[in-house]
Amino acid sequence: MxxxxxxxxxxxxxxxxxxxxxxxxxxxxxxxxxxxxxxxxxxxxxxxxxxxxxxxxxxxxxSKEAIIGAYYEATQYRHHAYVVEHLPGLKTLQERLKMVFRSKVELLQRDRLLLGTIFRYTGDPKHPLSLLGEGTRDLQQQTVETIGLALKGERLPREVAELLPMALWSLHMGTLLYLLYDESDGQQRTYALIDQSLALTLQVLNVARQPLLSPVITPILRQVSGILDAAQINLTLSEK
Missing domain, CATH: 1.10.10.60 (Homeodomain-like)
Known part of the structure; x- marks a missing residue:
């Protein structure tokens, strides 16, 4: 744990x-x-x-919703602080990403019932507590930055580096949604989903790093990036 x-x-x-x-x-x-x-x-x-x-x-x-907003902020703060503390010493990208994803689930595990209530706001993009809406955009960006800490030092093709944080954030959101429905003992299915999804992600990254495949992969990644920009879905890592 x-x-x-x-x-x-x-x-x-x-x-x-x-x-x-x-x-x-x-x-x-x-x-x-x-x-x-x-x-x-x-x-x-x-x-x-x-x-x-x-x-x-x-x-x-x-309002009660304002308290939930404070809960969002407190949860993100705790998770970020935990990641910063525990990243040193983890040598591989797989170890770092697994720690980031698993620690977020453990942080929220006891609040599964409460999360079910919170996630209903996501269906209303204009609600200030919608996890995908403008009202929580700062928290979305902060989550991307926290995940991005695990990527520091990784040498990735530019197109991959631009898209990977958004892809990992999407995987993170899907994991939390799955957590709501996971009735397995200790939510072990959620942890298994994290491990398997990250293993697949790393396999794709290894392929994307191959110079011989760059002429094939790079145009596809640029097209995906263009689609996201056109849709104004632009959560990215800030340059620091």
Whole structure:
């Protein structure tokens, strides 16, 4: 297991009273969402459980959806920090990608029921919490950047380097969707899907690296890149 336990957010030494109150609202809400469900939980339930006035809870989070937005950000922050910490020492691309993908599943594994509620927003591209919409574009880009950490130092053809982050992000999203439906013990089927998909991806990469095949593969990759640009699907790694 890459991540064995995901605890509550820890208070910082300089945390203000307002920050403590906001954190309490968030942690109380997440506990209730996990215990009784998102739809069944009201802002009044959250404020009562947290021992504060309803207006105080609304001051920090104007809606339950705003709390889910904070959950998105907290999850991405934790995953990125974990990847940064554990990448050193992993020598192969396969090891690095496996760590990135598996750790994200472990981070979200206990929230499968909550994720089912969250994923319904994806059907409405204009909803601010849609995982594929403009409202979460910054988080989408941050996820691509986190995945991209595993690719640093890899010598790839330019067209492959441009398309690979988007392809891996798409695989990551598909993995999380599959996680919702995985009733196997410990969601082992999801982990098997990750391992098999990454193995196939690396086989394709090895083929794409062959100089003799470049005249065949490069035009296809350029065409795919053009299609994505025309569709304004342009999550890419930033140049740093």
């Amino acid at each position: 890459f991540i064995t336990e995901i605890g509550q957010e820890q208070a910082g030494p300089d945390e203000t009273k307002a920050e403590r109150t906001r954190r309490k609202v968030y942690e109380t809400a997440m506990a209730l969402f996990r215990e009784q469900g998102f739809d069944q939980t009201t802002m009044r339930d959250i404020s009562q459980q947290a021992g504060m006035a309803l207006g105080t809870a609304y001051y920090h989070f104007p």
